[in-house]
Amino acid sequence: MTPTSLDVERIRKDFPILSRELPGGRPLVYLDSGNSSQKPAAVVETIREHLAMHYSNVGRAMHVLGAESTEAYEGARDKVAAFVGAPSRDEVIFTKNASEALNLVAYSFGQHLWRGTADADPRFTLGPGDEIVISEMEHHSNIVPWQLLAQRTGATLRWFGVTDEGRLDLSGLPELITERTKIVSIAHQSNVLGTVNPVADVLARVREVGALMMLDASQSVPHHPVNVAELGVDFVAFTGHKMLGPSGIGVLWGRAELLDAMPPFLGGGEMIEAVWMDHSTYAPIPHKFEAGTPPIVEAIGLGAAVDYLQAIGMEAVEAHERSLTAYALEALREVPGLRLIGPDSLELRGGTLAFTLEGIHPHDVGQILDDEFGIAVRVGHHCARPLHLRFGIPATTRASFYLYNTTGEIDALVRGLLHVQKVFG
Incomplete structure (x- = not known):
């Protein structure tokens, strides 16, 4: 398998939790692997x-x-x-x-x-x-x-x-x-x-x-x-x-x-x-x-x-996440009032994106994304409070990607963030 041919749909089938339906019929969109990753069936077994x-x-x-x-x-x-x-x-x-x-x-x-x-x-x-x-x-x-x-x-x-x-x-x-x-x-x-x-x-x-x-x-x-x-x-x-x-x-x-x-x-x-x-x-x-x-x-x-x-190959994992990160950096530019905390280019960066939405507390962002869209992100200072103090903010919303994530899930995140802005608009 070459680094550019990672079969994400096949990989997702190895993770039972990714097929879970949340209350209300919402599909799970898990964008919190920087916090803790999900487990393939092979590990569980x-x-x-x-x-x-x-x-x-x-x-x-x-x-x-x-x-x-x-x-x-x-x-x-x-x-x-x-x-x-x-x-x-x-x-x-x-x-x-x-x-x-x-x-x-x-x-x-x-x-x-x-x-x-x-x-x-x-x-x-x-x-x-x-x-x-x-x-x-x-x-x-x-x-x-x-x-x-x-x-x-x-x-x-x-x-x-x-x-x-x-x-x-x-x-x-x-x-x-x-x-x-x-x-x-x-x-x-x-x-x-x-x-x-x-x-x-x-x-x-x-x-x-x-x-x-x-x-x-x-x-x-x-x-x-x-x-x-x-x-x-x-x-x-x-x-x-x-x-x-x-x-x-x-x-x-x-x-x-x-x-x-x-x-x-x-x-x-x-x-x-x-x-x-x-x-x-x-x-x-x-x-x-x-x-x-x-x-x-x-x-x-x-x-x-x-x-x-x-078995997948870490080069393939890295290439997939790099592609996702490039897509996400571009997609998040569609969200008015979004401030990315961290590099806005692919140079020397991984698939973790922390941001704020103007006038909206990250805790509210995370709750609405979860309650209404089934999107799991992390909110808070992510056990890095001095860094947040450096940027003059109390907390951020963080989306983090892994080998099982898709561009469709990033699209769902963008739709969810636009909805959050409407709620608080």
């Missing part, structure tokens, strides 16, 4: 079948079910590693979501973790005078952990601004990222603006000063071909529920040498090598960071989602 026929705890049961469950769980790790081009499967850490993956890395910094030890790693020691750099367009999951780290250690939190066009402001790059910078963590793609950030430009400066770099790739891995080795950064976080997988499963990828050097985030079973009453030694990666019973079935479901996406 994989989860059901494992729970029904193979379920057991992993890594500890010496029986057939334990072996089957462990094989499926670790098989999912292999699939995810291949999907993102990880040099080693051991560099893939399963978490419960991207937020936990980001917190895991943030926790690894700080003098308190290394106090009294002879093996303090200078890359992860942090204190007054050191700096952390994020951006104004981040999801709260990539803001709050770094705020907490700064409060814990006395380090300073700094950030990139955002231009009026919704791009990362690189004008002060040399002054923002300096020899005092220990880590830079930014979104690969904004969950509000749709902006795809210039990773290479930022990373070049990060390497000049000897800092580390992390990406929140929750909005990019589901929609574009992403190869972590080619990106060249140190850590990447993403989540399963936005890429056709279940909730309760996320991923941290990190360079093995760094993961080996990091202290564990959580303590408990399975993350240990040996335990005495006064100290413990830890299992090698990835298990050092997977304390307790992991999200077994969720990981297996994510593996099935990866299978589904790879």
